[in-house]
Amino acid sequence: MRIWLAGLALGGMALLGAPVAAQDNPASAAETDPAAMEWMRGAPPLANRLVRRDDGSFYQFPRTRWSFSNMRMLFPTANIGRGNGPQSNLPENHRGDLDAVSFVPLGGSEPMRWDEALQRSYADAILVLHRGTIVYERYFGVTGRHTPHMSFSMTKSYIGTVAAMLMAEGLLDENETVAHYIPELEDSGFGDATVRQVADMTTAIDYSEDYTDPQSEVFAYAIAGGIFARPEGFSGPDGYYNYLPTLRKEGEHGARFTYRSVNTEVLGWLIARVTGRSAVDVVAERIWSRIGAENDGYMMVDSHGTGWAAGGLNATLRDHARFGEMMRRNGNFNGIQIVPEAVVQQIHRGGSREDFAPAGYTTLPGWSYRDQWWVSHNGAFAARGVHGQTIYIDPAAEMVIVRLASHPMAANAHIDPVSLPAYQAIADHLARQGN
Amino acid sequence: MRIWLAGLALGGMALLGAPVAAQDNPASAAETDPAAMEWMRGAPPLANRLVRRDDGSFYQFPRTRWSFSNMRMLFPTANIGRGNGPQSNLPENHRGDLDAVSFVPLGGSEPMRWDEALQRSYADAILVLHRGTIVYERYFGVTGRHTPHMSFSMTKSYIGTVAAMLMAEGLLDENETVAHYIPELEDSGFGDATVRQVADMTTAIDYSEDYTDPQSEVFAYAIAGGIFARPEGFSGPDGYYNYLPTLRKEGEHGARFTYRSVNTEVLGWLIARVTGRSAVDVVAERIWSRIGAENDGYMMVDSHGTGWAAGGLNATLRDHARFGEMMRRNGNFNGIQIVPEAVVQQIHRGGSREDFAPAGYTTLPGWSYRDQWWVSHNGAFAARGVHGQTIYIDPAAEMVIVRLASHPMAANAHIDPVSLPAYQAIADHLARQGN
Numbered sequence: 001m002r003i004w005l006a007g008l009a010l011g012g013m014a015l016l017g018a019p020v021a022a023q024d025n026p027a028s029a030a031e032t033d034p035a036a037m038e039w040m041r042g043a044p045p046l047a048n049r050l051v052r053r054d055d056g057s058f059y060q061f062p063r064t065r066w067s068f069s070n071m072r073m074l075f076p077t078a079n080i081g082r083g084n085g086p087q088s089n090l091p092e093n094h095r096g097d098l099d100a101v102s103f104v105p106l107g108g109s110e111p112m113r114w115d116e117a118l119q120r121s122y123a124d125a126i127l128v129l130h131r132g133t134i135v136y137e138r139y140f141g142v143t144g145r146h147t148p149h150m151s152f153s154m155t156k157s158y159i160g161t162v163a164a165m166l167m168a169e170g171l172l173d174e175n176e177t178v179a180h181y182i183p184e185l186e187d188s189g190f191g192d193a194t195v196r197q198v199a200d201m202t203t204a205i206d207y208s209e210d211y212t213d214p215q216s217e218v219f220a221y222a223i224a225g226g227i228f229a230r231p232e233g234f235s236g237p238d239g240y241y242n243y244l245p246t247l248r249k250e251g252e253h254g255a256r257f258t259y260r261s262v263n264t265e266v267l268g269w270l271i272a273r274v275t276g277r278s279a280v281d282v283v284a285e286r287i288w289s290r291i292g293a294e295n296d297g298y299m300m301v302d303s304h305g306t307g308w309a310a311g312g313l314n315a316t317l318r319d320h321a322r323f324g325e326m327m328r329r330n331g332n333f334n335g336i337q338i339v340p341e342a343v344v345q346q347i348h349r350g351g352s353r354e355d356f357a358p359a360g361y362t363t364l365p366g367w368s369y370r371d372q373w374w375v376s377h378n379g380a381f382a383a384r385g386v387h388g389q390t391i392y393i394d395p396a397a398e399m400v401i402v403r404l405a406s407h408p409m410a411a412n413a414h415i416d417p418v419s420l421p422a423y424q425a426i427a428d429h430l431a432r433q434g435n
Numbered sequence: 436m437r438i439w440l441a442g443l444a445l446g447g448m449a450l451l452g453a454p455v456a457a458q459d460n461p462a463s464a465a466e467t468d469p470a471a472m473e474w475m476r477g478a479p480p481l482a483n484r485l486v487r488r489d490d491g492s493f494y495q496f497p498r499t500r501w502s503f504s505n506m507r508m509l510f511p512t513a514n515i516g517r518g519n520g521p522q523s524n525l526p527e528n529h530r531g532d533l534d535a536v537s538f539v540p541l542g543g544s545e546p547m548r549w550d551e552a553l554q555r556s557y558a559d560a561i562l563v564l565h566r567g568t569i570v571y572e573r574y575f576g577v578t579g580r581h582t583p584h585m586s587f588s589m590t591k592s593y594i595g596t597v598a599a600m601l602m603a604e605g606l607l608d609e610n611e612t613v614a615h616y617i618p619e620l621e622d623s624g625f626g627d628a629t630v631r632q633v634a635d636m637t638t639a640i641d642y643s644e645d646y647t648d649p650q651s652e653v654f655a656y657a658i659a660g661g662i663f664a665r666p667e668g669f670s671g672p673d674g675y676y677n678y679l680p681t682l683r684k685e686g687e688h689g690a691r692f693t694y695r696s697v698n699t700e701v702l703g704w705l706i707a708r709v710t711g712r713s714a715v716d717v718v719a720e721r722i723w724s725r726i727g728a729e730n731d732g733y734m735m736v737d738s739h740g741t742g743w744a745a746g747g748l749n750a751t752l753r754d755h756a757r758f759g760e761m762m763r764r765n766g767n768f769n770g771i772q773i774v775p776e777a778v779v780q781q782i783h784r785g786g787s788r789e790d791f792a793p794a795g796y797t798t799l800p801g802w803s804y805r806d807q808w809w810v811s812h813n814g815a816f817a818a819r820g821v822h823g824q825t826i827y828i829d830p831a832a833e834m835v836i837v838r839l840a841s842h843p844m845a846a847n848a849h850i851d852p853v854s855l856p857a858y859q860a861i862a863d864h865l866a867r868q869g870n
Contacts, residue, residue, distance in 0.1 A: 040740045043707035044676040052738055053511070072733075073740050076488070076509050081581060084729075146516060232667065241479040272478035294519075296731065298507075303487055305475045305508050 026408035029119045032062035034141040034406075039066035040073075054229045061408040064387070068150040068406045069124060069143045071314050072298055075226070078307055080284045080297035080315070088292025088322055088334040092134045097433070103425035106363065106417035117422040121388050121415055122407040124149060125317040129325055129400040130430045137317070141406075146295055148314035149404040152385030155299075155313035156264045158283050158323070160372025163199055163267050164343045165286060171274045174199070178266060181273050184241070189249035190266050197253045198270070199371050200351050201263045204251035217247065221262065225302045225312075239304040240265050257355045257369050261310035264372060268309030280307040291322040292334040311385070317402055324383075324391040324400040343371075348395070350375030363416035380423070388415045397427035461843035464554045467497035469576040469841075474501035475508075489664045496843040499822070503585040503841045504559060504578045506749050507733055510661070513742055515719045515732035515750070523727025523757055523769040527569045532868070538860035541798065541852035552857040556823050556850055557842040559584055560752040564760055564835040565865045572752070576841075581730055583749035584839040587820030590734075590748035591699045593718050593758070595807025598634055598702050599778045600721060606709045609634070613701060616708050619676070624684035625701050632688045633705070634806050635786050636698045639686035652682065656697065660737045660747075674739040675700050692791045692804050696745035699807060703744030715742040726757040727769040746820070752837055759818075759826040759835040778806075783830070785810030798851035815858070823850050832862035 026032075039051050051063045053074040058067040067074060099115040118126060124143040128136035143149055166172040172181070174196035179186035181195075193203040208216040220236040222228045224243035237243040244265055268279035275282050280299045288297060297319060300312035322333065327347075331339035351370035361367065368375050375381040383391040388405030401423055407415050461467075474486050486498045488509040493502040502509060534550040553561060559578040563571035578584055601607040607616070609631035614621035616630075628638045643651045655671040657663045659678035672678040679700055703714035710717050715734045723732060732754060735747035761768035765776045786805035796802065803810050810816040818826040823840030836858055842850050 043704055043713065044674060044739045044741060050739060054738065070740075072507070072511065073513050073736055074511050076507065076511065078508050084581065146519065239479060269478055278478065301508055303489065304479045304485060305505075306479060 027062060029122045029140075032065050032122075032408075034062070034065035034069075037062065037066070039063060039142075040070070056228060061406070064408075065122070065124070065406040066142055068387070068404075069141070069147050071150050071300060072148075075300045077298040077314070078278070078280045078301045078305065080280060080288045080299060080313070082293040082296050082319075083289035085289070086292060087294050090129070090134055090318060090321065090325075091132065092137075094137065095135045098128065098136045098426060098429065101422075101425050101429045103421040105421055108417070112418065112422075114422060114426065117418050120418050121403065121405050123388070123403055123405045125402075125404040127317050127321050127402045128426060128430075129321055129328075129402075131398045132325055132329075134321075135430070139317070143317075143404065145318065146316060148295065148297055148316055150385075150387075150389070151313040151315060151320070151383075151404075152311045152387060152389050153261070154320070154383040154385040154389045154391060155309065155311050156261075156372040157383035157391070158287060158313060159264055159268050159271065159279060159309045160199060161327075161339060161343070161347070162279070162282055162286055163195075163271055164347065164371045165339060166271060166274060167195065167199075168340050168343050172270060178270070181270055182266075184245055185266070185269075188245045189247045190244065192249075193253045193266075195270060198263050198266050200355075201257055201259055201369055201372075202255065202355055203253050203260070203263055204249055204255065204258070205260055205262065206248045206250035207260050207262060220246070225300075225308050227300070227308065239302045240306050240308070241269060241304065244269070255355070256358050257351070258359060259369070264310035265308075267372070268307065272306075278305070278307065279309055283313075287323065287338065288319075290334065290336060290338045291319070291326055293319040293322060295319060317404055320391050320402045320404075321400060324393050324402055327381075327391075328393050328395050328398070328400050347371050347373050348375065348381055350377055350381070353377060361413070363413050363420065384412055386410050386412065388412070388419070390419065392423050394423070394427050397431055399427050399430060401426065462497060464557045464575075467500050467557075467843075469497070469500035469504075472497065472501070474498060474577075475505070491663060496841070499843075500557070500559070500841040501577055503822070503839075504576070504582050506585050506735060507583075510735045512733040512749070513713070513715045513736045513740065515715060515723045515734060515748070517728040517731050517754075518724035520724070521727060522729050525564070525569055525753060525756065525760075526567065527572075529572065530570045533563065533571045533861060533864065536857075536860050536864045538856040540856055543852070547853065547857075549857060549861065552853050555853050556838065556840050558823070558838055558840045560837075560839040562752050562756050562837045563861060563865075564756055564763075564837075566833045567760055567764075569756075570865070574752070578752075578839065580753065581751060583730065583732055583751055585820075585822075585824070586748040586750060586755070586818075586839075587746045587822060587824050588696070589755070589818040589820040589824045589826060590744065590746050591696075591807040592818035592826070593722060593748060594699055594703050594706065594714060594744045595634060596762075596774060596778070596782070597714070597717055597721055598630075598706055599782065599806045600774060601706060601709060602630065602634075603775050603778050607705060613705070616705050617701075619680055620701070620704075623680045624682045625679065627684075628688045630705060633698050633701050635692065635790075636694055636804055636807075637690065637692055637790055638688050638695070638698055639684055639690065639693070640695055640697065641683040641685035642695050642697060655681070660735075660743050662735070662743065674737045675741050675743070676704060676739065679704070690790070691793050692786070693794060694804070699745035700743075702807070703742065707741075713740070713742065714744055718748075722758060722773065723754075725769065725771060725773045726754070726761055728754040728757060730754060752839055755826050755837045755839075756835060759828050759837055762816075762826075763828050763830050763833070763835050782806050782808050783810065783816055785812055785816070788812060796848070798848050798855065819847055821845050821847065823847070823854070825854065827858050829858070829862050832866055834862050834865055836861065 051067050101114045102111040125139045167174045179191040189205045197203050224237045271279040295316045297315035299307035326333035330341045331344045351368040353368045356368040379396040380394040388407040390403045392401040486502050536549045537546040560574045602609045614626040624640045632638050659672045706714040730751045732750035734742035766774035766779045786803040788803045791803040814831040815829040823842040825838045827836040
């Protein structure tokens with residue numbers, strides 16, 4: 001078991017959003033094209049082309065380039081229904097000139113082109129909306145227009161948006177404690193944290209990421225959720241809602257931002273508790289069925305049917321774009337006000353930059369975190385998932401970029417130096433050229 | 436492990452289509468309404484309201500009344516995409532008079548009404564099409580219009596139809612042996628069986644259903660497919676395509692019909708081998724994306740991504756109705772010829788009644804089995820799944836009935852005495868009343 005756990009260790013940390021050491025010189029996007037590598041093809045697939053959950057290989061690069069587009073073939077999932085209404089319209093006016101847009105990566109000196117940046121970021125799918133029109137859209141590998149792709153921590157922004165809506169309606173009081181709504185967490189580290197602190201990740205929780213300890217919280221979390229298989233003899237809790245009460249406080253809530261995925265699990269639980277529905281169903285009801293989504297999405301669930309609020313959403317590129325465009329338009333999309341304008345503005349205004357700074361995100365100077373969104377305080381705000389997922393919303397540039405990816409390195413600190421200047425260059429280019 | 440296996444034994448046999456002893460006096464449909472019982476509701480669900488895969492409780496009545504409409508929350512699945520085209524039109528003209536249609540159950544003396552029959556059959560959803568118009572449609576419990584429901588062995592009829600299409604195209608030769616296409620099965624009992632014998636289940640296979648033996652084929656099959664969790668210490672094969680080569684011959688192929696689900700797994704493998712695609716993808720491409728389905732379907736898959744060809748399809752009531760209506764119209768539906776007319780007619784003409792008779796289905800006298808369909812030789816033919824699933828097609832009556840159910844008894848012999856006279860009574864009533 002130890003060896004198995006050690007093998008998953010870096011992966012486990014990455015999966016949950018913690019920074020990991022860079023993998024030196026990984027094979028390139030072209031070298032790891034998942035269609036060419038024929039993962040899980042054939043009847044049956046060759047033994048060395050299998051991608052499995054039980055041995056953790058689904059989370060090993062380059063198998064990730066297949067698995068991130070096929071999570072429901074490996075995991076139990078809950079559907080996120082689009083409903084029975086028409087798709088919302090996404091007009092198209094494709095512009096080949098974007099491929100040649102160039103920029104200088106952070107810390108670099110040589111210019112790089114946009115199309116090169118897509119390769120460098122191991123993009124599986126990417127789309128640029130300008131003034132609501134698709135001006136650029138590409139799919140790679142095994143990811144197509146109707147392929148729901150792993151969102152990782154972009155899931156948090158959906159959960160955070162729904163929670164913010166419930167706060168705006170008064171169903172959730174941001175100043176109340178977690179224990180007020182969830183007595184089961186009273187004795188945990190979350191008990192005296194406020195809903196607001198959970199939403200903005202300023203709770204202080206003793207959350208170990210010591211991957212030499214098979215009983216550490218990071219493993220217990222992933223195993224409780226069924227993301228990693230339960231090793232024989234493992235005695236940790238089963239299910240997110242059995243896991244969260246085991247966490248203890250360390251320090252004082254509200255003092256500073258610390259990115260811990262477990263906050264989002266609590267936020268999902270709060271949503272479920274005050275609505276009487278699962279957080280997945282609430283996302284379906286309040287977001288998915290209203291944006292005119294093209295496809296159903298789905299959520300990975302634990303053995304109790306609870307969705308992985310911090311990372312389990314899978315959705316198509318275009319449906320993420322609809323969500324992003326809705327946020328860009330202050331909540332109004334598909335002919336209806338889906339999220340109250342005040343909620344979107346509150347997110348866009350961001351959280352405390354002072355609370356955020358100590359977390360030490362070198363590629364995000366001056367940013368903050370609010371309602372599970374990353375806010376630049378320079379116009380843009382974003383949903384971000386490990387391995388390169390992004391919904392990047394720049395209202396000033398009237399632009400939304402969605403990228404789904406399977407980057408081998410599991411920290412956006414390794415991906416941002418190319419991505420963030422690239423997005424800015426596209427915004428500048430579109431502003432100059434019009435649409 | 437023995438106790439656990441024994442607990443699953445009856446269930447396992449039923450799941451795979453074998454007859455099991457009747458459960459005396461099970462609780463009624465009303466008493467086991469899965470919405471009222473609140474399975475998997477709450478955050479988290481109460482311990483006695485959990486439905487799990489790992490302990491086999493998903494297959495214990497009355498939990499089945501929830502799980503059969505929620506299989507993807509428990510199992511890995513492959514999507515069966517509806518594509519991006521419009522839904523096909525299903526006109527509606529609901530007729531309340533059907534509820535009062537009455538009939539006498541086989542072996543009974545007292546008349547029973549149609550609406551009572553729905554309760555007796557533990558229907559989760561039922562629909563009657565007359566001349567292509569929905570004249571009756573009901574949903575019960577946790578099953579709604581957009582809820583894919585477990586099909587069990589109705590899956591076989593989809594696989595059989597696709598295989599028959601490939602035979603008609605010459606891609607599969609019905610007179611060739613299985614070993615010709617699948618060398619991996621050369622030394623198995625299937626090696627010298629013909630494609631036709633597999634399609635019509637006249638193979639002779641030593642397939643033990645001795646549930647006192649934890650190493651018997653019936654368990655090995657379900658565990659290989661991941662339907663039942665792999666017990667610690669279990670040494671059987673993993674994946675359908677590792678399991679099938681372990682089966683041995685017993686007797687001579689072609690002599691008589693014997694219902695064995697493993698034939699359908701071989702048929703699915705044949706489809707995959709000659710098309711280079713998974714059987715699930717071929718069903719999506721040739722059927723689902725062409726009938727104007729309203730929802731994606733999904734298929735339960737094993738650890739190798741292989742669909743459970745004999746039983747793993749989950750689909751909505753209306754989409755099954757579209758498939759049935761297509762078959763009623765000799766393959767022409769949604770403005771296109773989806774299945775060649777000759778293939779549908781071959782199925783409708785049926786197989787050998789002489790080969791079928793020795794199997795001893797007392798409720799199906801004079802019937803036969805052809806291309807994974809049950810044929811009455813009295814006008815109607817049907818896809819049938821254990822626990823009461825049916826697509827019942829009566830071209831003479833211009834009628835298609837689809838029923839999704841979660842009957843506690845796992846053999847249609849217990850369900851047919853009510854169902855078959857009920858269907859005939861509806862056909863007679865519609866013929867008298869017109870539409």
